[in-house]
Amino acid sequence: MDKSSRKGSRRLSWLLRHGAPNVGLAMDPAGWVDIDDVLTYLNISRPHLEMIVRTNDKQRFQLSRDRVRACQGHSVSNPAITYEALEASWQEYRGEQTIWHGTTMASVAQIGREGLLPLTRTHVHCSESPDSPVGRRNSAEVMLGLAPNRILHANLSIFIAPNGVILVRRVPRDAILELRPITRKAKKAAPALRASLGLEPTGRQD
Numbered sequence: 001m002d003k004s005s006r007k008g009s010r011r012l013s014w015l016l017r018h019g020a021p022n023v024g025l026a027m028d029p030a031g032w033v034d035i036d037d038v039l040t041y042l043n044i045s046r047p048h049l050e051m052i053v054r055t056n057d058k059q060r061f062q063l064s065r066d067r068v069r070a071c072q073g074h075s076v077s078n079p080a081i082t083y084e085a086l087e088a089s090w091q092e093y094r095g096e097q098t099i100w101h102g103t104t105m106a107s108v109a110q111i112g113r114e115g116l117l118p119l120t121r122t123h124v125h126c127s128e129s130p131d132s133p134v135g136r137r138n139s140a141e142v143m144l145g146l147a148p149n150r151i152l153h154a155n156l157s158i159f160i161a162p163n164g165v166i167l168v169r170r171v172p173r174d175a176i177l178e179l180r181p182i183t184r185k186a187k188k189a190a191p192a193l194r195a196s197l198g199l200e201p202t203g204r205q206d
Contacts, residue, residue: 005051005052005055008042008044008048008052009052009055009056009060011042012038012042012049012052012053012061013060013061013070013073015033015038015041015042016031016033016038016061016068016069016070017031017070017073017074017075017078018074018075018077018078020033020078020080021078021079021080023041025037025038025041026080027078027080027081028080028085029080029081029082029084029085029086030069030081030085030086030088030089031069031070031074031080031081031085031086031089032064032067032068032069033067033068033069034066034067035049035063035066035067035068036066038068049063049068050063053068057133058133058163059071059162059163059164060072060073060163062162071161071162071163071165072086072090072123072125072161072163072165072167073121073125073165074086074121074122075120075121075122076118076119076120076121076122077120081122083122083169086122086123087157087159090159090160090161090162090167091159091160092157092158092159092160093148093158093159093160093166095128095148095166096148096149097128097148098145098146098147098148098177098178099126099127099128099145099146099148099158099166100126100127100128100129100130100132100143100144100145100146100180101116101124101125101126101127101143101144101146101171102137102140102142102143102144102182103116103137103140103141103142103144104139104140104141104142105141105142105185105186105189105193108142108179108193108196108197109196111144111173111176111196111197112173112196112197112198113173114173115170115171115172115173115175115176116144116146116170116171116176117170118169118170122169123159123167123168123169124167124168124169124170124171125165125166125167126146126165126166126167126168127164127165127166128164128166130143130145130180132164140182141181141182141183141185141186142179142180142181142182142186142190142193143179143180143182144176144178144179144180144197145176145177145178145179145180146171146175146176146177147175147176147177150172150174150175150177151168151171151172151175154172154175156168156169156170156171156172157169173197173198176197176199177199178199179193179194179197179199181193
């Protein structure tokens, strides 16, 4: 993705995840916005929009005839969005293997107390692999391994968006089974980080 495409992707992402209602663009509860409204606001052509959608490195956007939306990542403060409409537009996740969430070292202590919360987003973002760039922030220093069966046991549903991001409203503390450090600093601090989560030194508890 070139510099122009990255800039266009950032502007489109902000508009479709957070800003559309605030700038007067109509958005339905599942996040869909009329393409003509987006083209007018961003002052771009439809081929340019289609190029941004096609080349986005994490496939963040969906096009459907005359509508476009962000696959996931909507702001919890977005007044147009509802949890029910978003979740109805995704598929239920049926996998049983460990799923993964990337976070920072500074967040681990709070996660150990409260579990994983989405904070400013509607859902916690996860992925099927600890190496997947989809569903993972670039700032992640550790990957947390999560047990889908324990999430479901807490009466929480798990969903998967069209771009492969796995989503859940929150993750209970006891569903966190593993911590895998990514950075050199995190590797040195791994024992203390695991202790903050109540994990055994190996990073696994069953």
